[in-house]
Amino acid sequence: MKYTIKKYSQEDYSIWNDFVDQSKNATFLFHRDFMEYHKDRFEDFSLLVFENQKLRAVLPANKKGNAVYSHQGLTYGGLVYLPKLKAEKVESILDEILLFLKENQVDTFYYKPVPNFYFSEGNATMDFFLLKRGAVLERKEMNLAVNLQAPLKISKSKMKHFRRIENLDLDIFEEEDFDPFWKKILEPRLAEKFNVKPVHSKEEMALLKSKFQKNIRQYSAYRNDEIIAGITIFETKNVVKSQYGATSKMGEEFRALDFLFINLIHKYKRKGKHFFDMGIVGEENELGYNQGLLAQKEELGCTVYNQDFYKIQIK
Incomplete structure (x- = not known):
């Protein structure tokens, strides 16, 4: 097979996005309009893989020093390819990518695939071939998610409070404007609790949101x-995926965040979604995870999946 690998350039914008839209294992985070909102923070090293001039795979990536990452500015990354691509070709493409990286004086490649539960056919092909070529599992995080295709397992205590809160006249709105949540809840609470800012500015x-109207939504109580x-x-x-979730001090008294989560879990179960992803619970402590956050998400019906x-x- 004749493979050609090239680094992404602006002239590849349309072919990249069209390929992502048709692929087996991509989400809207791999669209160039999403990847490039913070392009000033990363040296892009995204790759396109052609076989006899036909695009077969893309790799969202960035470079830092002599290392390439898939991609530090995204929650997840990995090799993106079409549904018909067989495992044997995925293996060949990986070898070509590793050779290309070597020729470009890259000495380390960091790879974080999209978790398997995002795709009905899974997403583990590259993991096997990486390990066979000497990769190490550098880190494994607990990714908490609710399986919306199975009976919900929200704890009795959460449901007890939920039924009590239902009588408190809380209103839930889907908002187009992020200003109320960012300015009145998210930014002040993150600053107060952790002395940090949200990863995304308002x-x-x-x-x-203007570029991905159907993918990014804000729900407020x-x-x-x-x-x-x-x-x-x-x-x-x-x-x-709940990208951000926060509550005011008054909201804590009413358990408003739980109320919002439970309503959204039921909403998306009715819509036929497969999973409600609540993210990882990793923390730099002796345990390696946040006990309170793990317990809270388990009580909302989450179980543990891998983020490798x-x-x-x-x-």
Whole structure:
């Protein structure tokens, strides 16, 4: 087979996006309009793989020093390819990519695939071939998600409070404007609790929303016209992910965030989504995870899935 690999350039914008739209294992995060909202922070090293001049795979990636990552600015990454591509060709493409990286003086390749539950056919092909070539599983995170295709397992205590909250006249709205949640809830609460800012600014989120209207949604809970909790959703074909979730001090008293989560879990189960992804619970402590966050998500009906991070030395 004759493979050709090239680094992404602006002239590849349309062919890249068209390929992502048709692929087996991509989400809207791999669209160039999403990848490039923070292009000033990363040196792009995304790759396109051609076989006899026909595009067969793309790899969202960035370069830092002598290392290439798939991609540090995204929650997940990995090799993207069409449904008909067989495992044997995936293996050949990996070898070509590793050779290309070596020729470009890259000494380390970091790889974080999209978790398997995002796709009905899974997403583990590259993992096997990476390990066979000497990659190591550098890190494994617990990714908490609710299986919406199975009976829900929300804890009795959560449901007890939920039924009590239902009588408190809380209103849930889907909002186009991120300003109320960002300015009144998310930014002040993150600053107060952790002395950090959201990964996305309000302006960045508004920009992304303008480009991905059907994929990015903001749900907020109000009491007496005052916002007390919010959840920002990233919606893909089979999965919805709570990208941000926060509540005010008043919202904590009313357990408004749980109220919002439970309503959204039921909403997306009715819509036929497969999973509700609540993200990882990793933390830099002795345990390696946040006990309180793990317990909270399990009580909302989540179970543990893997988010894997691989590292391979280029020889």
